[in-house]
Amino acid sequence: GQNIDQPTEMTATEGAIVQINCTYQTSGFNGLFWYQQHAGEAPTFLSYNVLDGLEEKGRFSSFLSRSKGYSYLLLKELQMKDSASYLCASMDSNYQLIWGAGTKLIIKP
Amino acid sequence: GAVVSQHPSWVICKSGTSVKIECRSLDFQATTMFWYRQFPKQSLMLMATSNEGSKATYEQGVEKDKFLINHASLTLSTLTVTSAHPEDSSFYICSARDGSSQETQYFGPGTRLLVL
Numbered sequence: 001g002q003n004i005d006q007p008t009e010m011t012a013t014e015g016a017i018v019q020i021n022c023t024y025q026t027s028g029f030n031g032l033f034w035y036q037q038h039a040g041e042a043p044t045f046l047s048y049n050v051l052d053g054l055e056e057k058g059r060f061s062s063f064l065s066r067s068k069g070y071s072y073l074l075l076k077e078l079q080m081k082d083s084a085s086y087l088c089a090s091m092d093s094n095y096q097l098i099w100g101a102g103t104k105l106i107i108k109p
Numbered sequence: 110g111a112v113v114s115q116h117p118s119w120v121i122c123k124s125g126t127s128v129k130i131e132c133r134s135l136d137f138q139a140t141t142m143f144w145y146r147q148f149p150k151q152s153l154m155l156m157a158t159s160n161e162g163s164k165a166t167y168e169q170g171v172e173k174d175k176f177l178i179n180h181a182s183l184t185l186s187t188l189t190v191t192s193a194h195p196e197d198s199s200f201y202i203c204s205a206r207d208g209s210s211q212e213t214q215y216f217g218p219g220t221r222l223l224v225l
Contacts, residue, residue, distance in 0.1 A: 035152070035153070037214075042143075042145060042152065042154065042155040043152065043153045044152040044153075045150060045151055045152040045153075087216070089216070094118060094119075095221060096118055096219055097202070097219050098218065099215070099216040099218075101213075101215075102213075102214075
């Protein structure tokens with residue numbers, strides 16, 4: 001079956017670094033997405049990985065290992081505004097998105 | 110875990126025809142469902158919010174007469190794209206909020222619409 005796993009909740013301190021992991025099993029693979037969703041708002045696109053390796057965008061980086069079915073989102077220099085849910089989604093061979101349940105990230109001062 | 114399904118997953122239609130997309134919550138009651146559209150590698154754009162048994166609330170700039178939403182039951186919402194045009198081609202994603210947990214949204218796999 002198709003499955004995406006990510007932690008339900010994580011807590012980190014302002015200014016620190018946090019890594020949110022995601023493992024996936026999908027029928028075929030056409031890329032891995034990360035979205036950020038603040039309460040009551042639509043998810044915003046953060047990153048898309050289809051090749052192995054690390055992609056850096058400012059304070060956010062995303063990593064993919066296709067052989068391991070594994071990705072992580074790395075957030076550096078955490079700010080209070082980074083408190084949100086982070087959604088991992090894998091695109092399968094039919095270009096359908098298989099969504100994780102989201103990781104609620106709580107940032108403490 | 111909770112599952113949201115969408116049907117169809119792909120649809121290709123001629124310009125001027127109408128297309129209906131279904132969104133179902135499979136193992137929970139969804140008091141609220143959301144419809145989004147997404148262009149490649151872009152954020153999801155909220156189109157409308159529908160509550161079971163009442164009229165949908167549309168976001169600014171979304172034509173309610175063009176994108177008809179019906180949330181007739183606690184497990185089904187439909188989006189009908191009326192008189193579709195090529196610029197309506199997009200990826201349409203629904204999500205459903207579990208009535209017992211206001212914080213949690215479950216997303217569907219999406220429906221790709223191509224209007225020729």
